[in-house]
Amino acid sequence: MLPILHVDMNAFYASCHQAKDPSLKGKAVMVAGDPKKRNGIILTASYEARRYGVKTAMPKWQAEKLCPQAVFIKPDYDLYLKTSQKVMSILGRFSPQIEIFSIDEAWLDVTGCERLFGDSVAIARKIQAAIAKELDLLCSIGVSCNKLLAKMASDMKKPNAITVLTAEDVPKLLWPLPVNELFGVGRRMAEKLKRMNIKTIGDLAEAPQEFLEKAFGLNGSYLHLWANGIDDSAVNPHSMDDAKSMGHSITLPKDITSFGDAEIVLLFLSEQVGRRVRRENYMGRTVTVTLRYASFDTITRSVTIFYTNSTEDIYNASRKLLYSNWDGKTPLRLLGVSLSNLVKEFDQVSLFDNEKKKRKLNRVMDEIKDRFGDDAIFRAKLLDDKELNERKLKTR
Numbered sequence: 001m002l003p004i005l006h007v008d009m010n011a012f013y014a015s016c017h018q019a020k021d022p023s024l025k026g027k028a029v030m031v032a033g034d035p036k037k038r039n040g041i042i043l044t045a046s047y048e049a050r051r052y053g054v055k056t057a058m059p060k061w062q063a064e065k066l067c068p069q070a071v072f073i074k075p076d077y078d079l080y081l082k083t084s085q086k087v088m089s090i091l092g093r094f095s096p097q098i099e100i101f102s103i104d105e106a107w108l109d110v111t112g113c114e115r116l117f118g119d120s121v122a123i124a125r126k127i128q129a130a131i132a133k134e135l136d137l138l139c140s141i142g143v144s145c146n147k148l149l150a151k152m153a154s155d156m157k158k159p160n161a162i163t164v165l166t167a168e169d170v171p172k173l174l175w176p177l178p179v180n181e182l183f184g185v186g187r188r189m190a191e192k193l194k195r196m197n198i199k200t201i202g203d204l205a206e207a208p209q210e211f212l213e214k215a216f217g218l219n220g221s222y223l224h225l226w227a228n229g230i231d232d233s234a235v236n237p238h239s240m241d242d243a244k245s246m247g248h249s250i251t252l253p254k255d256i257t258s259f260g261d262a263e264i265v266l267l268f269l270s271e272q273v274g275r276r277v278r279r280e281n282y283m284g285r286t287v288t289v290t291l292r293y294a295s296f297d298t299i300t301r302s303v304t305i306f307y308t309n310s311t312e313d314i315y316n317a318s319r320k321l322l323y324s325n326w327d328g329k330t331p332l333r334l335l336g337v338s339l340s341n342l343v344k345e346f347d348q349v350s351l352f353d354n355e356k357k358k359r360k361l362n363r364v365m366d367e368i369k370d371r372f373g374d375d376a377i378f379r380a381k382l383l384d385d386k387e388l389n390e391r392k393l394k395t396r
Contacts, residue, residue, distance in 0.1 A: 001111075001120070001145075002120045002143050002144050002145050002164065002166065003109055003110050003111040003120060003145070004107060004108070004109055004110075004143070004144055004145065004146055004147055004149075004150040004235065005107065005108040005110060005120060005123065005124055005127070005141055005142065005143055005150055006105070006106075006107050006108075006141065006142040006144075006147070006150035006151045006153065006154040007087075007091060007105065007106050007107075007108065007127060007139050007140075007141050007154070008104065008105050008139060008140050008141070008142070008154040008155070008158075009087060009104035009105070009131075009137060009138075009139045010047070010137075010138045010139055010140055010158055010159035010160065011044055011045065011046050011047055011050075011159070012044065012080065012083075012084075012103070012104035012137075013031040013043055013044040013075065013080055014029045014030065014031055014044050014045060014046040014049075014073075015046065015137050015138065016076075016079050016080055016083050016137070017029060017031065017073050017076070017079075018046065018136075019083075019135060019136040019137055020079065024071060026048060027046070027048060027069075027070075027071050028045070028046060028048040028049035028051075028052065028054075028067050028069060028070040028071065029045070029046040029048070029049060029070070029071050029073060030042050030044075030045045030046070030049050030054065030060075030063055030067075030070050030071070030072050030073070031043045031044050031045075031072075031073050031074070031075050032060045032063070032072050032073070032074070032075075041057050041058065041059055041060060042054060042055070042056055042057065042058045042059075042060060042063050043056065043075055044056055045063070045070075047158075047159055049063070049067050049070055052066045052067040053066050054066055054067055054070075060072070080103060080104075081103065083135065083137070084103045084104060086134070086135055087104070087106075087131060087135065087137070087139075088100060088106060090127065090130050090131055090134065090135075091106055091108055091127065093130070094108065094110065094113060094117060094123055094126065094127060095108045095109060095110045095113050095123075096237070097109035097110075097111070097235045097237055098235070098237055099147075099235045099236050099237060099239050100239070107147050107150060107151075107235045108123075108235065109234070109235040110123050120143045121143055121162060121164065124141040124143055124162045125162065127139070127141065128141060128160065128162065138159045138160040139159075139160070140154045140155075140157060140158045140159060140160065140161045140162070140163070141154055141161075141162050141163070142154030142155070142156070142163050142165060143162065143163065143164045143165070144164070144165045144166065145166065145167055146229075146230075146231040146232070146233075147231055147233055147235065148183055148226055148229065148230075148231035149165045149166075149167070149170070149229055149231070150165070151183050152165060152174065152182075152183055153165035155181075156173075167229050170205075170228065170229035171202070174201050174202075174227075174229065175200060175201050175202030175205060175227075176200060176201075176202060177200060177201050178190075178199065178200060178201075179193050179194070179198055179199060179200055179201055179203065179204055181201065182201050182204065182223075182226060182227060183226065184222070184223070184226060185223070189216070189219075192215070196215065201227050202227075204223060204224070204227035205224070205227035205228045207224070207227075209221060209224040212224050244340060244342065245284070245286075245288075245338050245339065245340035245341075245342065246273060246276050246277050246280070246282070246284075246338060246339055246340075246342070247273055247288070247336060247337060247338025247339065247340075248269050248272045248273055248276075248336065248337060248338075249269070249290055249334060249335065249336030249337075250265060250268075250269060250334065250335060250336070251333060251334050252265070252332065252333055252334065252335070255294050255331035255332060255333050256331065256332040256333075256335075257328075257329055257330075257331050257332075258328060259322070259323070259326075259328045262322055262326070262328075262332065262335065263319060263322070265335050266289070266315060266318045266319055266322060266335060266337060267311075267315050269318070269335060269336065269337040270311050270314040270315035270318055270337055271311050271315075273311075273314055273337050273338065273339055274309055274310060274311035274314050274339075275311075277309045277339055277342070278309045278345075281344060281345045282309060282342045282343065282344060282345060283307040283308055283309045283342065283343055283344075283345050284307065284308070284309070284339035284340055284341050284342045284343075285304055285305055285306060285307045285308070285341045286302050286303070286304050286305075286339065286340045286341040287302065287303055287305060287313075287314055287317035287318055287321070287337070287338070287339055288300055288301065288302040288321075288336075288337070288338045288339075288340060289301055289302075289318045289321040289322060289325070289335070289336065289337055290334065290335065290336030290337075290338075291322075291325065291326060291332060291334075291335065292332065292333055292334035292335075292336075293330055293331060293332060293333065294330075294331035294332070294333050296333075298334075299325065300336075301321045301324070301325045302321075302340075303317050303320065303321055304341075305317050307343065309339075309345065314337065314339055318337045
């Protein structure tokens with residue numbers, strides 16, 4: 001029995017736009033930031049565009065050279081989030097054991113579900129069919145005995161494929177692959193492994209565990225196990241329940257060199273963080289600000305306050321951090337704000353009526369934006385730079 005499935009939506013952002021607008025079907029579609037700004041890169045490309053060599057994170061000008069006939073679309077994160085929720089709802093029909101890994105990926109444990117839907121491969125086919133019929137989207141599904149191998153399997157064939165990967169297949173199918181293709185191995189780790197003459201997953205599997213532990217600590221043990229296809233972690237439906245932090249950051253269209261400009265950006269970011277935290281019914285007590293200079297040097301600074309999800313509280317704390325850690329002159333190219341030490345929202349006793357008023361105002365603003373869009377209402381301070389209201393933020 002291979003009870004674990006990994007569902008990976010294909011070219012998700014681009015496919016969402018193609019499903020919404022059928023005239024984009026069969027065309028090279030690229031979702032990209034504004035090319036006039038520094039974030040003018042490809043966020044995702046349809047498979048029609050990928051045939052020309054277009055890749056994620058490629059500069060837009062380079063993608064245009066490779067595929068001049070492409071249709072460029074600005075990101076629509078509300079569309080992606082709503083579509084993702086529909087995908088996860090479909091998955092929930094086939095198993096209650098679902099672990100959401102990202103906006104377009106999830107694991108399922110279908111143990112015991114075969115009586116209703118057939119074996120694992122049959123379930124995978126039914127999931128593909130349901131997503132295609134109801135959402136007009138394609139997905140690749142990996143089927144295996146554990147989460148690691150199911151994830152690796154879903155990456156092997158795209159788009160719209162079902163791949164079965166057993167433990168017995170590991171030496172033949174996984175070991176010849178470059179080490180950076182192993183799930184959990186990032187760019188820096190891959191570079192270090194190559195310096196250690198470990199170039200393939202097979203090389204990693206044969207490396208002594210003690211040698212890897214000496215180089216990577218506890219992670220070395222996991223690397224040894226994963227390279228051998230071993231993973232005993234269970235599918236956890238509650239993995240997203242206890243969020244550690246929520247934040248947003250923004251790469252600026254031009255370097256900031258004044259406190260006034262920086263405050264406007266911080267307020268905008270605080271609004272986004274507060275709205276997200278309130279939507280998930282959380283409160284937090286640690287506010288963190290990220291400052292990246294034009295030189296690319298980056299610092300993060302934090303302060304602990306009373307539990308809150310108020311935009312005003314987040315902004316006031318981040319503003320103090322800004323003034324304590326920046327001279328107002330050194331050019332800034334990125335700002336970020338996050339709230340951590342999160343707990344589920346609870347009522348706090350306050351001696352001041354304005355605290356209740358703040359919370360009510362924030363909720364009302366959230367409702368207006370949810371119903372009429374982000375531009376329907378915003379704080380007067382942001383009028384100093386209306387362009388900020390059009391900017392989409394990169395979620396960390």
